[in-house]
Each structure stands twice: as structure tokens, then as C-alpha cells.
Amino acid sequence: MQLKFYKYQGTGNDFVMIDDRENRHHLSAQQIQQLCNRRFGIGADGVILIRNHEKMDFEMVYYNSDGSQSFCGNGSRCALAFAEFLGIYEHQANFVAIDGEHTGKSENQLYYTKMGDVSDVEIGKDYMFINTGSPHYIIWKEDLSALNIINEAHSIRYNERFKAKGTNVNFVKELPEGVQVRTYERGVEDETLSCGTGVTAVTLAQAVKHNWKDSVLKIKVEGGELNVSFEREGNFFKNIWLIGPAEFVFEGTINL
Numbered sequence: 699m700q701l702k703f704y705k706y707q708g709t710g711n712d713f714v715m716i717d718d719r720e721n722r723h724h725l726s727a728q729q730i731q732q733l734c735n736r737r738f739g740i741g742a743d744g745v746i747l748i749r750n751h752e753k754m755d756f757e758m759v760y761y762n763s764d765g766s767q768s769f770c771g772n773g774s775r776c777a778l779a780f781a782e783f784l785g786i787y788e789h790q791a792n793f794v795a796i797d798g799e800h801t802g803k804s805e806n807q808l809y810y811t812k813m814g815d816v817s818d819v820e821i822g823k824d825y826m827f828i829n830t831g832s833p834h835y836i837i838w839k840e841d842l843s844a845l846n847i848i849n850e851a852h853s854i855r856y857n858e859r860f861k862a863k864g865t866n867v868n869f870v871k872e873l874p875e876g877v878q879v880r881t882y883e884r885g886v887e888d889e890t891l892s893c894g895t896g897v898t899a900v901t902l903a904q905a906v907k908h909n910w911k912d913s914v915l916k917i918k919v920e921g922g923e924l925n926v927s928f929e930r931e932g933n934f935f936k937n938i939w940l941i942g943p944a945e946f947v948f949e950g951t952i953n954l
């Protein structure tokens with residue numbers, strides 16, 4: 699089969715995008731892995747299909763590079779950029795993903811995704827664990843440059859608690875003007891240059907740690923910069939927005 703694809707990236711988190719408005723492409727895990735393979739395929743952290751939806755502007759179907767499914771924050775911002783290119787919406791869109799309904803918008807070449815509300819923050823002795831559409835384990839470090847991220851992340855991702863379903867692991871360094879974050883992603887099973895649900899979880903963790911009521915946090919990731927804004931009522935976080943760039947890289951066709 700010849701498959702037309704578009705490649706997008708959001709702060710270096712990269713995706714193969716497929717216009718599947720006619721719901722014709724049902725890809726196996728092996729096909730997803732082939733598309734994402736950086737030597738034998740196109741190369742990406744994940745694959746996103748854009749489908750028509752009865753009530754919403756579109757549906758976003760996301761796969762990690764190993765073929766597993768979850769919600770992807772940066773992927774949703776790239777989906778907004780791709781849906782805008784396809785002429786599905788102008789300025790503001792409603793879409794559905796695996797974790798439920800979202801609103802998105804495009805403003806001044808930035809793409810905004812409204813994330814699901816969060817009411818559950820697990821606070822451990824030296825970590826926090828928060829689900830922002832995907833599960834995120836968060837640890838603070840003095841220095842991220844010397845971090846052996848794969849070794850440290852594996853000791854959490856493959857421990858007794860997480861080995862079956864996995865977890866994403868975020869390492870956070872507090873900066874005077876925000877935070878720096880490096881993320882190991884389950885489903886890619888490697889560090890990615892940026893993780894949208896990860897930086898959202900980190901922002902809420904920072905809010906709990908420093909007792910913020912509402913804020914906009916500037917987050918430096920390996921592939922650029924993201925912002926997350928939120929409002930908080932006790933342990934309930936709402937009106938959470940993930941904000942950043944999303945860009946077209948190239949397009950082509952591939953034999954599957």
C-alpha cells in the first residue's frame with residue numbers, strides 16, 4: 699500500500715501525520731513501528747491519524763512509536779497545525795482524543811491545547827506522580843546535564859509498580875525564570891526532545907510544591923520552549939493550557 703504522510707514536530711517531539719478523514723487506514727503495531735523507524739522508515743516518536751468526527755471538528759488517534767496508545771500533548775498541538783493546514787478549522791477547534799474532549803486554538807503561530815482537568819496528585823517523599831492524559835513520574839535534580847537519563851528512568855519505568863503498563867519519567871531542574879525538563883517516554887522507550895503531557899504534569903507539580911494558585915510556567919525542554927498555564931482550586935486544576943510551536947517538516951509517500 700502507498701501511504702501519503704506529512705511530518706510535523708513540536709519542540710522536537712516528532713510525528714508522522716496521516717489524513718484519515720475517510721477512516722481507511724487501520725495500521726497494525728508493526729506498521730506503526732515501521733513508519734517511526736529512523737533507519738528503515740520515516741522516523742518519528744509517534745504516528746497521528748486525523749479522522750472525521752460526528753460532533754467535533756476532528757478526532758486525533760495517537761500511537762507511540764512502539765504501536766501503543768495514549769494521549770500526546772505535543773502531538774495534539776501538531777494535530778491542530780495539520781488540521782488547520784487541511785482546512786478543517788480556523789482559529790479554534792474542538793477535537794476528541796483517547797482521554798476525552800479538548801479545545802485547541804492557533805494564535806500567532808503558536809498552538810494551544812486545553813488539557814483535561816486534574817484532581818489527583820500523588821505526593822511521594824522525593825517524587826510526584828500525575829496523570830495529564832498520560833502518566834508522569836516527576837523527580838527534581840540539581841543538574842540535568844550530567845544525568846544518565848536512560849539508567850535512571852529505567853529504574854522507575856521497569857520497577858514492580860510500573861513494569862506492566864509503564865510510565866513516563868520527567869527530571870526537573872528549577873531555574874530562576876522557570877524550569878528545565880528532560881523526559882523519558884514510555885512507548886518510545888527513550889528520551890524525547892520534549893513531552894507536552896510531561897511538562898503539564900511538571901507545572902502542576904511545581905504548583906503543589908510552591909503552593910501556587912494560578913500561573914504560567916516557562917519550560918525549557920531539549921527541543922525548545924513550552925508554556926503551561928492553569929487555575930487551581932485546592933487540589934483541583936482546571937483551565938490547563940499547553941502552549942508552543944508546531945511545524946510542518948516534510949511530506950511524502952511510503953510503501954507499507
Ligand SMILES: N[C@@H](CCC[C@H](N)C(=O)O)C(=O)O
Nearest residue numbers: 768770771772832893894895
Ligand atoms: N510525547 C507525548 C506523550 C506521548 C504518550 C506517552 N509516551 C505515553 O505513552 O504515556 C506528549 O507530548 O505528551
